[in-house]
Amino acid sequence: MELTTVWFILIAVLWVGYFCLEGFDFGVGMLLPVLAKNDTERRVLINTIGPVWDGNEVWLLVAGGATFAAFPEWYATLFSGFYLPLLLILLALIVRGLAFEYRAKRDDASWKRNWDLAIIIGSFVPALLWGVAFANILRGVPIDADLEYVGGFFNLLNPYALLGGATTLLLFLTHGAMFISLKTDGRIRIDAGRLAVRLGAAAALVTVLFLGWTQIKTGTVASAVAFALAAVALLTGLYAARLGREGWGFLGTFVAIALGVAGLFLGLFPDVMPTSLSDGVSLTTSNAAATHYTLTIMTVVAVIFTPLVLAYQAWSYWVFRKRIAVHHIPESTAVVSGA
Amino acid sequence: MDPTDIARWQFAITTVYHFLFVPVTIGLSAIVAGYETAWLRTGNERWLRLTKFFGKLFLINFAIGVVTGIVQEFQFGMNWSDYSRFVGDIFGAPLAVEGLLAFFLESTFLGLWIFGWDRLPAKLHAACIWLVHLGTLFSAYFILAANSWMQHPVGYEYNPDTGRAEMNDFAALLFNKVQLVTFPHVVLSAYMTGAAFVVGVAFWQLTRRAANDEDRTMYRKAVRTGAAIMLVSGLGVAISGDIQGKIMTDVQPMKMAAAEALYDTEAPAGFSIFTVGTLDGSEEKFSIKIPGLLSFLAEGDPDAEVVGINDLRQQYRQTYGTDPGASYYSPGDYTPVIPLTYWSFRLMIGLGLAAAAAAAWILLATRRQRTPGGRAILWTALVLPFLPLFANSFGWIFTEVGRQPWAVFGLMTTDRAVSPGVSTLEVLASLIAFTLLYGFLAVIEVRLMLTYIRRGADPIDHQPPTDDADEGDRPLAFAY
Numbered sequence: 001m002e003l004t005t006v007w008f009i010l011i012a013v014l015w016v017g018y019f020c021l022e023g024f025d026f027g028v029g030m031l032l033p034v035l036a037k038n039d040t041e042r043r044v045l046i047n048t049i050g051p052v053w054d055g056n057e058v059w060l061l062v063a064g065g066a067t068f069a070a071f072p073e074w075y076a077t078l079f080s081g082f083y084l085p086l087l088l089i090l091l092a093l094i095v096r097g098l099a100f101e102y103r104a105k106r107d108d109a110s111w112k113r114n115w116d117l118a119i120i121i122g123s124f125v126p127a128l129l130w131g132v133a134f135a136n137i138l139r140g141v142p143i144d145a146d147l148e149y150v151g152g153f154f155n156l157l158n159p160y161a162l163l164g165g166a167t168t169l170l171l172f173l174t175h176g177a178m179f180i181s182l183k184t185d186g187r188i189r190i191d192a193g194r195l196a197v198r199l200g201a202a203a204a205l206v207t208v209l210f211l212g213w214t215q216i217k218t219g220t221v222a223s224a225v226a227f228a229l230a231a232v233a234l235l236t237g238l239y240a241a242r243l244g245r246e247g248w249g250f251l252g253t254f255v256a257i258a259l260g261v262a263g264l265f266l267g268l269f270p271d272v273m274p275t276s277l278s279d280g281v282s283l284t285t286s287n288a289a290a291t292h293y294t295l296t297i298m299t300v301v302a303v304i305f306t307p308l309v310l311a312y313q314a315w316s317y318w319v320f321r322k323r324i325a326v327h328h329i330p331e332s333t334a335v336v337s338g339a
Numbered sequence: 340m341d342p343t344d345i346a347r348w349q350f351a352i353t354t355v356y357h358f359l360f361v362p363v364t365i366g367l368s369a370i371v372a373g374y375e376t377a378w379l380r381t382g383n384e385r386w387l388r389l390t391k392f393f394g395k396l397f398l399i400n401f402a403i404g405v406v407t408g409i410v411q412e413f414q415f416g417m418n419w420s421d422y423s424r425f426v427g428d429i430f431g432a433p434l435a436v437e438g439l440l441a442f443f444l445e446s447t448f449l450g451l452w453i454f455g456w457d458r459l460p461a462k463l464h465a466a467c468i469w470l471v472h473l474g475t476l477f478s479a480y481f482i483l484a485a486n487s488w489m490q491h492p493v494g495y496e497y498n499p500d501t502g503r504a505e506m507n508d509f510a511a512l513l514f515n516k517v518q519l520v521t522f523p524h525v526v527l528s529a530y531m532t533g534a535a536f537v538v539g540v541a542f543w544q545l546t547r548r549a550a551n552d553e554d555r556t557m558y559r560k561a562v563r564t565g566a567a568i569m570l571v572s573g574l575g576v577a578i579s580g581d582i583q584g585k586i587m588t589d590v591q592p593m594k595m596a597a598a599e600a601l602y603d604t605e606a607p608a609g610f611s612i613f614t615v616g617t618l619d620g621s622e623e624k625f626s627i628k629i630p631g632l633l634s635f636l637a638e639g640d641p642d643a644e645v646v647g648i649n650d651l652r653q654q655y656r657q658t659y660g661t662d663p664g665a666s667y668y669s670p671g672d673y674t675p676v677i678p679l680t681y682w683s684f685r686l687m688i689g690l691g692l693a694a695a696a697a698a699a700w701i702l703l704a705t706r707r708q709r710t711p712g713g714r715a716i717l718w719t720a721l722v723l724p725f726l727p728l729f730a731n732s733f734g735w736i737f738t739e740v741g742r743q744p745w746a747v748f749g750l751m752t753t754d755r756a757v758s759p760g761v762s763t764l765e766v767l768a769s770l771i772a773f774t775l776l777y778g779f780l781a782v783i784e785v786r787l788m789l790t791y792i793r794r795g796a797d798p799i800d801h802q803p804p805t806d807d808a809d810e811g812d813r814p815l816a817f818a819y
Contacts, residue, residue: 049805050454064413070435072427076421076427079416081455083769093409097405102787105787105788148420169495217671247408294432320450330818335794
């Protein structure tokens, strides 16, 4: 296999990892006002992802870095082209990340309320915009013969892309609810399980629409298989959740997101960023790629270290496998008044 | 304003800001790990209290470092897409490796450390914070390798067909001579910064009236370990910085000449401690000079010739042709902004030396169980954390401004590096958004930090586990 193909696959894997993992912590963040009725319950929700959200986010950083190294043209065109959506995502990730760490540092209602808002909005914005961004990549955007994006901001807001945004938003909400029902106990667990099924129904509808549309636009046989299996996984997960099988429910959304994203990349290949202009040039795995030498070095590094990373990250999930309930939340030891 | 200016301001603001938190993270993670290990070795609770106290402060600092770090990685593509295209083949690799080796390690094991107090065996728990520290070192190594390549490009070939620099020797990139001396310089400065933070905080707590005997002993230990780390690492910073200066004279002679605002070649060349000149730096009005010192800094010989800016301009023109960005940069061909280069160089050295001197004073004043009470030493301790911190900032301002007009020395000027497709409005919007948000977060961070510094180290809670609750029902040892 060509090394450029290997790296296309690896980058797809990184995005799959990112969406499967941070997808649920975005969901948990967005469900904060829905599933929690008081501060202790909000803390239950936040603590389900407390030890792991940062590690989840690193998948994004590595996907970005790997794109820079393996497909510099892709990185350059994508990041400079999707400027404002990326800016919004960055601002959202900044306040959200800080909120997890700072929220508990003061036992003060308005302090906590503000950080809760940061968590909710900071989870909502990327959950929506990642879908918009990916749909635009698949749809094709105006890229000229210099491989430069010339579309502006409003070009990115089209019905297909917005449907993509709705898809990631609803899938992550469902995924988050599944995660909460798996990781909590008591009333929240029951409510989250019910909510997962209801959200999941909406998510399934939108997902089928979006993936179907994608399949018609850019699909291949392989992407059709991936999309079909993603739909099966999602429906199976919802069914399992209905029966109260929380582990299987979460696995269902996890696999559905993984296969859905994989299908998007299968539909994209061998392009990485197709142009919508007749006289433009599409970015592909060959014209956007780094040299063979660089890809070889990177492959060696990835082969050695990726299994190690997967092992210790999985281990951290194992360490924090226990469900969290209201009575597990210690009393706040934070300072009460302002500085 | 043109988009290049705005993009440069944005890079300067976001990077200098990000790097206020990075050295504290690197230094403090090592010190907290050291305290936890000391607790395991001695069983003395004061080390555990220090671990938890400075661990909490470390996390307040770390959080901002992490979230502002994301911007750093995205910014190359957003604002500097032509740079990314030109260097991606060689510059992208260390960034990707940094993510894979460092960021996963830091984030995963920090999560385990924060939440793992009651779930991991004590030794494994301490190992987690050491691994976090190892992650910060990996991170520093790879990002500095990338930066060193911009200062002194090696291990690449320019490919005229693709119009970009392409890597042909990864080992050369990793073991760039600039990198080999920059890494210890930056990491030791970070140890100095983390240690200065510890000294400042602990000294203040030590001299508070409220502290009891046990607390005083504990804070004195913190002051003395911190001051000792400062002195040892400070020595390393000086030595590595000295070697760095000589390598810089070799690979970027203009930066050294600009650091001294040395227009005409001199042998021997003096080093001015203080100079008043015209604002554009073209003329010197008054200055205090140490004869031969610049010659020594640059070449290791007090009588050596140091080439001045005017001669270097001639040389650079012969090597690289007319500066393509000459009209864009003040004050002229191939020359960085002299006053900024000159003063940032001096402030870096001056603040670093002052920090080391203050550490020596504090170490001396706290020997044999003494608790100095004077105002002067208290103020010194309170100012101390900022000395190496800002020395770090000025060091980076010097090294980056001094490289101008180059983005990659000898290969690409900064005005060519900017994203051609991004509008002024977009860059301006993001500059304003980041500046406002960062400013706002700084206020929150500092207030929170002060609150927790003031609160001091908590006593250890010796509540025995109650018998009626089985293990799974006990509250978490730590929760957000």
